[in-house]
């Protein structure tokens with residue numbers, strides 16, 4: 517039995533997000549209220565296959581180190597925490613095989629191939645959504661990954677590259693590959709995230725899955741805000757197995773937590789979560805520094821708006837935090853402004 521088969525009907529997934537869903541942020545969401553499944557940020561298969569890129573790729577693919585207990589095997593440890601799917605991208609079948617084989621021993625519950633990323637550089641390199649335009653190569657990559665690992669292989673994609681109707685040929689092709697799961701971001705590459713997700717196509721997509729590959733778990737993605745929205749969609753479309761939430765966590769990091777179905781987190785709760793994030797950040801930075809690597813501070817600033825908003829004085833406090841040059845300064849600003857965060 518693979519991980520996808522053990523998830524409850526209507527399961528939730530934190531979407532893979534480059535620069536966001538790394539080992540630290542996944543732990544933050546685990547603390548706030550975990551989904552049923554995590555995805556990593558995507559890792560390039562050819563970087564992993566190269567001597568130069570291997571180190572960075574491995575760093576991106578680290579699982580929670582802090583949960584490890586001496587004496588337990590890696591697979592035991594991975595089972596206790598929320599399972600994590602490693603997402604990969606690229607266009608070289610041999611490199612897909614190489615990383616897929618390596619991932620098997622790294623504690624992941626499965627691997628997912630990104631065939632939906634709209635980033636220009638990724639597409640220029642033939643990966644992400646560009647795969648929709650090279651279906652034969654896409655299939656070759658899926659086959660290469662599947663043949664090299666016992667992990668369940670899934671794909672995350674979009675409706676099409678340019679036109680919505682492309683889903684009518686593209687999704688069947690993917691479903692014919694006997695995937696463990698298929699996530700459909702309900703937009704085309706051309707639409708980026710600028711239009712509403714095409715929920716109206718859900719019934720058609722369910723029909724395709726039921727006809728071609730009923731065993732494949734079907735996950736939808738796009739504009740799902742929180743657990744409440746996921747449950748509403750699940751009631752409306754019982755043929756969907758799971759719901760993936762991306763940007764919803766920026767609006768509410770407690771969005772997977774059933775205790776928050778009818779309430780939003782208080783400024784105090786968000787502030788506490790920020791401090792938890794800062795602590796994990798410091799721990800990770802220290803860990804990487806010991807290994808001669810870096811966990812840069814600047815990207816941490818993008819997260820402040822998640823935690824400091826929706827109370828009087830929030831934007832002033834956030835502006836002060838944005839000027840901080842390290843976590844010590846952030847803590848000092850927070851300590852100087854306790855009332856601002858609790859009003």
Ligand SMILES: Cc1cc2nc3c(=O)[nH]c(=O)nc-3n(C[C@H](O)[C@H](O)[C@H](O)COP(=O)(O)O)c2cc1C
Pocket residue numbers: 531532533534535536556557558603630632633672701709737738739740760761762763764
């Ligand atoms: C900052 C950011 C980074 C992303 N990185 C990835 C990625 O690495 N892999 C991927 O498949 N999708 C990536 N995505 C797309 C999301 O997984 C998701 O498909 C998209 O945000 C739509 O879902 P949402 O409306 O719930 O946010 C990214 C999205 C954002 C906003």
